[in-house]
Structures are given as C-alpha cells and as structure tokens.
Amino acid sequence: MRFFSRTRLLFSAMAITGFVMLAGALLVGFGLDEEGRLRPSSNVILAQGIESSTDECVVCHTDHTPGIVNQYAESDHFRNNVSCSSCHLVEGDYPGAVQHPDADFSVLPLSSPAQCEECHREQVQQFNLSRHALPAYVAYAGTDALSEEHSELYLSIPEHGNVDSRNRNSLHALEGPDVTYFACETCHDVGKPAPDGSIGNCTDCHLRHEFSLEQARKPETCNACHIGPDHPQWEIYSESGHGIAYLTGGDDWNWEAEPGNLTTVDFPAPTCATCHMSGFGLSATTHDVGDRLTWYLASAISTRRPSWQENKVRMQNVCLACHSNNFVDNFYERGDALVDSINAWVRLSDYMMQQLQENELVTAAPFDEPIDFTYFNLWHHWGRTAKFGAWMQGADYVQWHGAYEILHDLAELREMVDERLEEAGLEPLEMPEGFPSIDSTKSFLETMSSE
Ligand code: HEC
Ligand code: HEC
Ligand code: HEC
Ligand code: HEC
Ligand code: HEC
Ligand code: HEC
Ligand code: HEC
Ligand code: HEC
Known part of the structure; x- marks a missing residue:
C-alpha cells in the first residue's frame, strides 16, 4: 500500500516538474521585448551561456541576427570575453567603417x-x-x-x-x-x-563566427580552393593513405587539441594542416604555408625555393613522427626525380612552341587558338597534377591525370607544330629519337643545351 502511494506521489511530482519546465521553456523561448513584441529566441536557448549575456550587442543581435549570435556562442572568443565590439567597433573615420543602424557608434562590417x-x-x-x-x-x-x-x-x-x-x-x-x-x-x-x-x-579558413580549431584543421577547409584540374590537392589527399585514414577514422581524432605541440595520439595520420601548418612533432605551428616546401611545384618548370633545405627539415620533422628516416629519405629522392622528369617534358613542349614563335606562326594573343590551350594544359593541368600527385601520394593523379595526359598533349602539339611548319615551307621539327619517352627527351634536351 505504502509502495503504491509513493508511486502516485512520484508521478504527480513528475507531472508538476514537467509542467514547470514546459512553462519555463515557453517563457524563455518567447521573451517580451521592451516594446511589448513577442520575440522568438528559441534558437538561442541552444547555445549555452549566451542567454544570460548582458552585452548590448549580443542582446539586440539575438533578435536581428540570431545565427551570428549562436555561432559566436560556440566560440572560444565568447568563452574568453572577446566581444562583438573587439572585432567590429571602430571610430567613425576608420577606413571601411559604417554608421551602425539607429545608433551613434560606427562599426567595421567586414572585420x-x-x-x-x-x-x-x-x-x-x-x-x-x-x-x-x-x-x-x-x-x-x-x-x-x-x-x-x-x-x-x-x-x-x-x-x-x-x-x-x-x-x-x-x-x-x-x-x-x-x-x-x-x-x-x-x-x-x-x-x-x-x-x-x-x-x-x-x-x-576560420569560418565566422565560431573560429573553431576543428573546422580549420579539417581538410575540407582547404578544398574550397585546393581542388580541380590545376591544383587537385583535395582529390589527391582523398586517395592517399593519409586521406583514407582521415575519411575512415577521423571522427575519433582529437580535433580541439591545444595548438602548438600536437602528437600522433591526437592525429594518427596527417591532414593538410598537419603537414603544412600545425605544430607537430618537432615543427612549430606556422601560418606561412611555404615554410616547409622545397620546390616551386606550381611553376611550369619547377625550381628550388630560397632556404629549401631548412624548409625540408621542417616538413620531414612532421613525417618522422610516424615514418622512419630511411622511408622519408627514399620518398624525397623519388619525389625529386619525378620533378626532374616532368620538367623535361615541359621543356620539350617549350622547345616545340619556340619553333612557331620564332617563325611567327602563332599569334601573339593568348588563348585565341586551340594550340594555346594544348600548350597551357600540358604544364598547368597535367604537369602540376603529376607533381602534386607524387608528393602527396595520389597515384591516379600522377598517372592518368598526369603523365598520360602529358604524353597525349605532346603528341598533339608535335602534329600541330609540324603542320604549321610544313604549310610555311619549313623543315618539320627535329625531335628526340624515341619521342616522347622520358630517356630520349632528357638526352635530346642535353644535346640541345650543349649545342
Ligand atoms: C538595438 C539593437 C542593436 C544593438 C544594440 C547593436 N546592433 Fe548591430 N545591428 C542591429 C541591426 C538592426 C542591424 C542591421 C541588420 C540587418 O541589416 O539585417 C545591425 C547591424 C550590425 C552590423 C552590420 C552593419 C552593416 O552595415 O552590414 C554590425 C557589424 C553590427 N551590427 C555590430 C554591432 C556591434 C559590435 C554592436 C555593439 C557595440 C551592435 N551591433 C549593437 C541592431 C543592433
Ligand atoms: C573574433 C572577431 C569577431 C567577433 C568576436 C565577432 N565578429 Fe562579426 N565578423 C568578424 C569577421 C572577420 C567578419 C567577416 C569579415 C569578412 O567577411 O571579410 C564578421 C562579419 C560580421 C557581420 C557581417 C557579415 C554578415 O554575415 O552579415 C556582422 C553583422 C557581424 N559580424 C556581427 C557580429 C556580432 C553581432 C558579433 C557578436 C555576437 C560579432 N560579429 C562578433 C569578426 C568577428
Ligand atoms: C580581443 C582579442 C582578440 C581578438 C580581436 C581576436 N581574438 Fe581570436 N582569440 C582570442 C582569445 C583570448 C582566444 C582564446 C585563446 C586560447 O584559447 O588560448 C582566441 C582564439 C582564437 C582561435 C582559436 C580558437 C580555439 O578554439 O582555440 C582562432 C582560430 C582565432 N582566435 C582567430 C581569430 C581571428 C581570425 C580574429 C580576427 C577576425 C580574432 N581571432 C580576433 C582573442 C582575440
Ligand atoms: C580561399 C582560398 C584558399 C584556401 C581556403 C586555402 N588556400 Fe592555400 N592557396 C590559395 C591560393 C590562391 C594559393 C596560391 C597563392 C599564390 O602563390 O599565388 C595557395 C597556396 C598554398 C600553398 C603553397 C604556398 C607556397 O608558398 O607556394 C600551400 C602549401 C597551401 N596553399 C596550403 C593550404 C592549406 C593547408 C589550406 C587549408 C588549411 C589552404 N591552403 C587553404 C588559396 C587558398
Ligand atoms: C578554386 C580556386 C581558384 C580559382 C578559381 C583560381 N585560382 Fe589561381 N590558384 C589557386 C590555388 C590554390 C593556387 C596554388 C597552386 C599551388 O601552389 O599548388 C593557384 C595558383 C595560381 C597562380 C600561380 C601562383 C602565382 O602567384 O603566380 C596564378 C598566377 C593564378 N593562380 C592565377 C589565377 C587566375 C588569373 C585565375 C582566374 C582566371 C585563377 N587563378 C583562378 C586557386 C584558384
Ligand atoms: C590557410 C588557412 C588559414 C588561414 C588563411 C588562416 N588560418 Fe589561422 N589557423 C589555420 C589552421 C589550420 C589552424 C590550426 C593549426 C593547428 O593545427 O594547431 C589555425 C590556427 C589559428 C589560431 C590558433 C593557433 C594557436 O597557435 O593558438 C589563431 C589565433 C589563428 N589561426 C588566427 C588566424 C588569423 C588572425 C588569420 C588571418 C591573418 C588566420 N588565422 C588565417 C588555418 C588558417
Ligand atoms: C603527408 C603530408 C602532406 C599532406 C597530408 C598534404 N600535403 Fe601538401 N605537400 C606535402 C609535400 C611534401 C609537398 C611538396 C613539398 C616540397 O616542395 O618539398 C606538398 C605540396 C603542396 C602544395 C604545392 C605548393 C607548390 O609548390 O606549388 C600545395 C598547394 C599543398 N601541398 C596543399 C595541400 C593541401 C590543400 C592538402 C590537403 C588536401 C595537402 N597539401 C596535404 C605534404 C603534404
Ligand atoms: C601522424 C602520422 C603520419 C605522418 C605525420 C605522416 N604519415 Fe605518411 N602515413 C601514415 C599512415 C597511417 C599511412 C598509411 C599506411 C598504410 O597504408 O598502411 C601513411 C602512408 C604513407 C605513404 C604510403 C606508404 C605505403 O606503403 O603505401 C607515404 C609515401 C607516406 N605516408 C609519406 C609521408 C610523408 C612524406 C610524410 C611527411 C611529409 C608523412 N607521410 C607524414 C602516417 C603518417
């Protein structure tokens, strides 16, 4: 008997609590503003801590731009008392400032x-x-x-x-x-x-207004720009061992880890940020993305960067947290050799075009004839792609979107050039004997340069 009355008591208590909670939620969810308008701010209940903010920018913007307030509520900035004013409030004569609507202060909308x-x-x-x-x-x-x-x-x-x-x-x-x-x-x-x-x-890279480390560190952030036929780093990464580790296991990685000294416990495989920016292994965090690169890979013909040896040490310090010295040295030797080969094919395409340029058999205007596109694609798409593919482990990009397309364009270019030379009554191109094999291309270029 006592058992039953207790249960009944429990149920009534639960019902009362439920009712109070519901009423509370309604009151918070639909607050009345000073003009007596009912305003739905249910959005903001979700973001912890922000509903009790007394910052006037936050209070009013909850009505006008609740999305921004909610994003801001998720940020380390909010937790560290960095306010809307810290990034937006400026003097009236500040370059780019606008008068804030219905107020006597000025803001910089694009902080x-x-x-x-x-x-x-x-x-x-x-x-x-x-x-x-x-x-x-x-x-x-x-x-x-x-x-x-x-x-x-x-x-x-x-x-x-x-x-x-x-x-x-x-x-x-x-x-x-x-x-x-x-x-x-x-x-x-x-x-x-x-x-x-x-x-x-x-x-x-730091989407407003969360400025989240997790978001900046994820490779999707870079793929806004590092994508497509001329710089397919995202596609290459996605087919690399590193990318596969990210795509299959990345959910469990420590995305919010304190910056500066990330370890293989936080990240068992690297993302774009790990190799190019994060403090990882013996390398410090950097916002200079060129700090760890040895080649100008994006160039038609790649050359070394200033202080490339120091840069190499910084990149290799990242690799060495997970791979052995021999593994990394061997990889770099192979990478350098590939760059050398791609350079040779691009030089050969330059040599072919020169014969037309010297005899004024191409127009000076850019991109007005199909041959301009073939010549451009050869290095700008396929040459680059092969180099990026090798350095970031995307075999398909080295081969079928890289070397193979280069060979194809070299063959087309040769035919296009010869046709024009013939029409002009000139000798056809002098070409490497085993054209377009890499060995004959390299020895051909050597003979040419020694002549
Ligand atoms: C009384 C309400 C109110 C207060 C207080 C307020 N804002 Fe605003 N703010 C607005 C409204 C309304 C807009 C216009 C929104 C729109 O165009 O949709 C706006 C626009 C802005 C803009 C964009 C301006 C533009 O031209 O694009 C910025 C930035 C801004 N506010 C920052 C702030 C900051 C920083 C504070 C605190 C110092 C603040 N606001 C305080 C209501 C307010
Ligand atoms: C850490 C700095 C920072 C803080 C804090 C910050 N903002 Fe911003 N805000 C920015 C930046 C950066 C941009 C975008 C500039 C750009 O796109 O070039 C921006 C853009 C805006 C815009 C215009 C763009 C749009 O999407 O309409 C508004 C309005 C705005 N912020 C309001 C606010 C309000 C309100 C707060 C506080 C709740 C706030 N900001 C807090 C940095 C900040
Ligand atoms: C008034 C000072 C101040 C301003 C202005 C400011 N920040 Fe911050 N920022 C901070 C503080 C404080 C932290 C928290 C640092 C920490 O956790 O160690 C922080 C953290 C960050 C973080 C790391 C977030 C995280 O989760 O740890 C990023 C990214 C960031 N800020 C970007 C920006 C950008 C971009 C701007 C300009 C649009 C900006 N900040 C403007 C003070 C500021
Ligand atoms: C908004 C577009 C954009 C985003 C997002 C972006 N990049 Fe870039 N990145 C570029 C452009 C444009 C260049 C080429 C700049 C130039 O050399 O003219 C570049 C160049 C680079 C370079 C070569 C630098 C050099 O010295 O030659 C590296 C490495 C790089 N980005 C890494 C990254 C990483 C890692 C991320 C993500 C965390 C990223 N980028 C996000 C646009 C972007
Ligand atoms: C999808 C984003 C994107 C678009 C669109 C884009 N680029 Fe780029 N561009 C990049 C990135 C990323 C790089 C860096 C390539 C690398 O280092 O791997 C780059 C590299 C370059 C470079 C070589 C680096 C330098 O500073 O000399 C030039 C020049 C260039 N882009 C010009 C242009 C021009 C002109 C357009 C428009 C006709 C354009 N880009 C469109 C992202 C883009
Ligand atoms: C190419 C993308 C990119 C751009 C552009 C970029 N960041 Fe970052 N930022 C990152 C990444 C990735 C991290 C995380 C690094 C790590 O893993 O520790 C980061 C981290 C940060 C941090 C926290 C790092 C720390 O050591 O505490 C701050 C603060 C920051 N960025 C500010 C800025 C500011 C300010 C700008 C503009 C001048 C900017 N970032 C531009 C990608 C970028
Ligand atoms: C395992 C480490 C690693 C990862 C992961 C990685 N990269 Fe790279 N990246 C490299 C190396 C190594 C090079 C070539 C360095 C050199 O020149 O010595 C390179 C080259 C580049 C370049 C060419 C710069 C130039 O000279 O034109 C860009 C741009 C770039 N990476 C962006 C990215 C982006 C974006 C991602 C993610 C989608 C990414 N990387 C992922 C290691 C990495
Ligand atoms: C945080 C750990 C980590 C870092 C840092 C790292 N890797 Fe890796 N790497 C891996 C993992 C995990 C794999 C996938 C292994 C597999 O396929 O079994 C891998 C695979 C590779 C492979 C393919 C190996 C194969 O046998 O198929 C190459 C090449 C490689 N990494 C080179 C590098 C280079 C170069 C760097 C530095 C620029 C680097 N890695 C940085 C963890 C890392």
Whole structure:
C-alpha cells in the first residue's frame, strides 16, 4: 500500500516538474521585448551561456541576427570575453567603417586582420609573409594594384615571385570582372588588402563566427580552393593513405587539441594542416604555408625555393613522427626525380612552341587558338597534377591525370607544330629519337643545351 502511494506521489511530482519546465521553456523561448513584441529566441536557448549575456550587442543581435549570435556562442572568443565590439567597433573615420543602424557608434562590417592582430600578432605576421597573402592577390591583380607600402611588403616575402604566370593573368582580362568576381577573386582574395591596409581574409579558413580549431584543421577547409584540374590537392589527399585514414577514422581524432605541440595520439595520420601548418612533432605551428616546401611545384618548370633545405627539415620533422628516416629519405629522392622528369617534358613542349614563335606562326594573343590551350594544359593541368600527385601520394593523379595526359598533349602539339611548319615551307621539327619517352627527351634536351 505504502509502495503504491509513493508511486502516485512520484508521478504527480513528475507531472508538476514537467509542467514547470514546459512553462519555463515557453517563457524563455518567447521573451517580451521592451516594446511589448513577442520575440522568438528559441534558437538561442541552444547555445549555452549566451542567454544570460548582458552585452548590448549580443542582446539586440539575438533578435536581428540570431545565427551570428549562436555561432559566436560556440566560440572560444565568447568563452574568453572577446566581444562583438573587439572585432567590429571602430571610430567613425576608420577606413571601411559604417554608421551602425539607429545608433551613434560606427562599426567595421567586414572585420579585418588588423582587428585580429590586436590579439594574434604572430599569426598575422606569419600569414603576411606567406603566398596566401599578397602573392595570392598579385596572381590575378598584378603588382600595379599595390600601394607603395604593400609593394615593399610583397618584395620582402622571400618567395614572392618565381611562380611564372604564363598567361593566366590574361585569362583574367579575357573573362572580365563579371565572371572573375565569382572565379579568380573568390580564391585569390585570401590575400587581398582591406581598406585599412591590413592583408587578406582570415575567415577563408576560420569560418565566422565560431573560429573553431576543428573546422580549420579539417581538410575540407582547404578544398574550397585546393581542388580541380590545376591544383587537385583535395582529390589527391582523398586517395592517399593519409586521406583514407582521415575519411575512415577521423571522427575519433582529437580535433580541439591545444595548438602548438600536437602528437600522433591526437592525429594518427596527417591532414593538410598537419603537414603544412600545425605544430607537430618537432615543427612549430606556422601560418606561412611555404615554410616547409622545397620546390616551386606550381611553376611550369619547377625550381628550388630560397632556404629549401631548412624548409625540408621542417616538413620531414612532421613525417618522422610516424615514418622512419630511411622511408622519408627514399620518398624525397623519388619525389625529386619525378620533378626532374616532368620538367623535361615541359621543356620539350617549350622547345616545340619556340619553333612557331620564332617563325611567327602563332599569334601573339593568348588563348585565341586551340594550340594555346594544348600548350597551357600540358604544364598547368597535367604537369602540376603529376607533381602534386607524387608528393602527396595520389597515384591516379600522377598517372592518368598526369603523365598520360602529358604524353597525349605532346603528341598533339608535335602534329600541330609540324603542320604549321610544313604549310610555311619549313623543315618539320627535329625531335628526340624515341619521342616522347622520358630517356630520349632528357638526352635530346642535353644535346640541345650543349649545342
Ligand atoms: C538595438 C539593437 C542593436 C544593438 C544594440 C547593436 N546592433 Fe548591430 N545591428 C542591429 C541591426 C538592426 C542591424 C542591421 C541588420 C540587418 O541589416 O539585417 C545591425 C547591424 C550590425 C552590423 C552590420 C552593419 C552593416 O552595415 O552590414 C554590425 C557589424 C553590427 N551590427 C555590430 C554591432 C556591434 C559590435 C554592436 C555593439 C557595440 C551592435 N551591433 C549593437 C541592431 C543592433
Ligand atoms: C573574433 C572577431 C569577431 C567577433 C568576436 C565577432 N565578429 Fe562579426 N565578423 C568578424 C569577421 C572577420 C567578419 C567577416 C569579415 C569578412 O567577411 O571579410 C564578421 C562579419 C560580421 C557581420 C557581417 C557579415 C554578415 O554575415 O552579415 C556582422 C553583422 C557581424 N559580424 C556581427 C557580429 C556580432 C553581432 C558579433 C557578436 C555576437 C560579432 N560579429 C562578433 C569578426 C568577428
Ligand atoms: C580581443 C582579442 C582578440 C581578438 C580581436 C581576436 N581574438 Fe581570436 N582569440 C582570442 C582569445 C583570448 C582566444 C582564446 C585563446 C586560447 O584559447 O588560448 C582566441 C582564439 C582564437 C582561435 C582559436 C580558437 C580555439 O578554439 O582555440 C582562432 C582560430 C582565432 N582566435 C582567430 C581569430 C581571428 C581570425 C580574429 C580576427 C577576425 C580574432 N581571432 C580576433 C582573442 C582575440
Ligand atoms: C578554386 C580556386 C581558384 C580559382 C578559381 C583560381 N585560382 Fe589561381 N590558384 C589557386 C590555388 C590554390 C593556387 C596554388 C597552386 C599551388 O601552389 O599548388 C593557384 C595558383 C595560381 C597562380 C600561380 C601562383 C602565382 O602567384 O603566380 C596564378 C598566377 C593564378 N593562380 C592565377 C589565377 C587566375 C588569373 C585565375 C582566374 C582566371 C585563377 N587563378 C583562378 C586557386 C584558384
Ligand atoms: C590557410 C588557412 C588559414 C588561414 C588563411 C588562416 N588560418 Fe589561422 N589557423 C589555420 C589552421 C589550420 C589552424 C590550426 C593549426 C593547428 O593545427 O594547431 C589555425 C590556427 C589559428 C589560431 C590558433 C593557433 C594557436 O597557435 O593558438 C589563431 C589565433 C589563428 N589561426 C588566427 C588566424 C588569423 C588572425 C588569420 C588571418 C591573418 C588566420 N588565422 C588565417 C588555418 C588558417
Ligand atoms: C580561399 C582560398 C584558399 C584556401 C581556403 C586555402 N588556400 Fe592555400 N592557396 C590559395 C591560393 C590562391 C594559393 C596560391 C597563392 C599564390 O602563390 O599565388 C595557395 C597556396 C598554398 C600553398 C603553397 C604556398 C607556397 O608558398 O607556394 C600551400 C602549401 C597551401 N596553399 C596550403 C593550404 C592549406 C593547408 C589550406 C587549408 C588549411 C589552404 N591552403 C587553404 C588559396 C587558398
Ligand atoms: C603527408 C603530408 C602532406 C599532406 C597530408 C598534404 N600535403 Fe601538401 N605537400 C606535402 C609535400 C611534401 C609537398 C611538396 C613539398 C616540397 O616542395 O618539398 C606538398 C605540396 C603542396 C602544395 C604545392 C605548393 C607548390 O609548390 O606549388 C600545395 C598547394 C599543398 N601541398 C596543399 C595541400 C593541401 C590543400 C592538402 C590537403 C588536401 C595537402 N597539401 C596535404 C605534404 C603534404
Ligand atoms: C601522424 C602520422 C603520419 C605522418 C605525420 C605522416 N604519415 Fe605518411 N602515413 C601514415 C599512415 C597511417 C599511412 C598509411 C599506411 C598504410 O597504408 O598502411 C601513411 C602512408 C604513407 C605513404 C604510403 C606508404 C605505403 O606503403 O603505401 C607515404 C609515401 C607516406 N605516408 C609519406 C609521408 C610523408 C612524406 C610524410 C611527411 C611529409 C608523412 N607521410 C607524414 C602516417 C603518417
């Protein structure tokens, strides 16, 4: 008997608690604002801690941009008292500032790296010395677009130049701003100067307003730009042992681990960020993505970078957390040899085109005849892809989207060139005996250069 009355008591208690909770949820979920409007802020209940914020920006923006407030609530910034004002509140005469609606203060709607720099000086400085900064912007805008101060900064980046652009800038002009706004600019504005003179867009990798480490570290972040026929790093990674480890087991990795000294316990296999940016093994965290590279792989003909030996040590320090010395040395020797072979085929294509250029049998205008495209694809798509594929373990990209396509384009190019030479009454091309085999290409180029 006593047992039953207790149960009944328990049920009534549960019913009352349930009712109170429901009423509470309704009250919080539909608050009344000062003008007596019922406002649905149920969105914000989800984000822990933010509902009790008294920050006036947060309180009002809960109504107007609840999405932003919710993202911000998830961030380490919110947990560390970095406020909306820290990144947005500026003087009225600040470059890029706008008067805030219905208020007597000004804000910078597109908060710039100058704001981040107040607290993250090191990251901003490293970023500024990388090819993600001004070089990325110059790649389509040219150096004429730079102010004097930016010109100086650009020239102070050790690897600012050297990637020869071979007509890509002319694609920008041919297509025009209505198209390229959605194309070149989307990727290359990662390094565009802001009105206040600070450089680039940190939110290309740190999605606002969470600024989450997990998101920045995942390779999908890089695939916004490192994708497609001319730089398929994402596709290559996805078919590599490293990418397979990520795609099949990455859910369990320690994505939010404290930056600086990540270990193989946090990441049993590397992502793009691990190899190129994270503090891992003996290498320190860097926002200069060129800091660990030895070649200019994106160039038509790859050459060594300044201080490539130090860069190599930094990259190998990452590999060595998981692979042996011999394994890594052997891999680098093989990689260097592949670059040498791809360089040779691209040189051969240059030699073929030169015969037409010298005899004025091609127009000077870029991309106005099919032969321009064949010549360009050969290095810009297939040559690069083969090199990236080798260095990041994507066999299909080395072979079928790389070397095979190069051979195909060399054969086409030869036929196109010979046709034009013949039409002009000239001798056909002098070619390597075993064309297009790599051995005969290399010895042919050697003889040519010694002549
Ligand atoms: C009383 C309400 C209110 C307060 C307080 C408030 N905002 Fe706003 N804010 C708005 C509204 C409304 C908009 C316009 C939203 C829209 O266009 O959809 C806005 C727009 C903005 C914009 C974008 C401006 C643009 O031109 O794109 C920023 C940035 C901003 N607020 C930041 C802040 C910051 C920082 C604070 C605190 C210092 C703050 N707001 C305080 C209501 C408020
Ligand atoms: C850590 C710095 C930081 C903090 C904190 C921050 N923002 Fe932002 N916010 C940014 C950056 C960076 C951008 C995007 C700039 C760009 O795209 O170039 C941005 C964009 C915006 C925009 C305009 C773009 C859009 O999507 O409409 C608004 C409005 C805005 N923030 C409001 C807020 C509000 C409200 C808060 C506080 C709840 C806040 N921000 C907190 C850095 C910050
Ligand atoms: C007022 C100072 C301040 C400003 C301005 C600021 N941050 Fe932060 N940021 C911090 C603090 C504090 C942390 C937390 C550091 C920690 O956890 O060790 C942080 C953490 C971060 C993190 C790591 C997040 C994590 O989960 O640990 C990123 C990424 C970041 N900030 C990016 C930015 C960017 C991009 C900007 C500019 C748009 C910016 N911050 C502006 C103070 C600031
Ligand atoms: C999908 C993003 C994306 C688009 C769109 C894009 N690029 Fe790039 N571009 C890149 C990436 C990523 C690299 C770096 C390749 C590497 O190092 O592997 C690059 C490299 C370059 C380079 C060689 C590096 C240098 O600084 O000389 C030039 C030049 C260039 N792009 C110009 C352009 C032009 C011009 C357009 C438009 C006609 C364009 N890009 C469109 C992402 C893009
Ligand atoms: C190419 C993508 C990329 C860009 C662009 C980028 N970051 Fe990062 N950032 C990362 C990655 C990846 C990490 C995580 C590194 C790691 O694994 O520890 C990171 C980490 C950070 C951290 C936390 C690191 C620490 O050591 O505490 C801060 C702060 C930060 N970034 C600020 C910035 C600022 C400011 C900018 C703009 C100048 C910026 N980032 C631009 C990719 C990027
Ligand atoms: C918004 C587009 C964008 C995103 C996102 C992006 N990159 Fe890049 N990246 C570029 C462009 C553009 C270049 C070529 C810049 C140039 O040389 O002109 C580049 C170049 C590079 C280079 C070669 C640098 C050099 O010195 O030649 C590396 C390595 C790189 N990115 C790694 C990364 C990694 C890792 C991530 C993700 C954490 C990432 N990128 C995210 C656009 C992007
Ligand atoms: C296992 C480590 C590793 C991983 C994972 C990795 N890379 Fe690389 N990456 C390398 C190495 C090694 C090179 C060639 C370095 C050299 O030149 O010595 C390279 C080259 C590059 C380059 C060419 C730069 C140039 O010279 O043109 C870019 C861009 C790049 N990686 C981006 C990425 C992106 C984006 C991802 C993820 C989708 C990624 N990497 C994943 C190790 C890695
Ligand atoms: C955090 C650990 C880790 C790091 C760092 C790392 N790797 Fe790996 N690597 C792996 C794993 C795991 C595999 C997949 C092994 C398998 O296929 O059985 C792998 C596979 C490989 C393979 C293919 C091997 C095969 O037998 O198929 C190569 C090549 C390779 N890594 C090179 C590198 C290079 C070069 C670096 C540095 C730029 C590097 N790795 C950094 C863990 C790592």
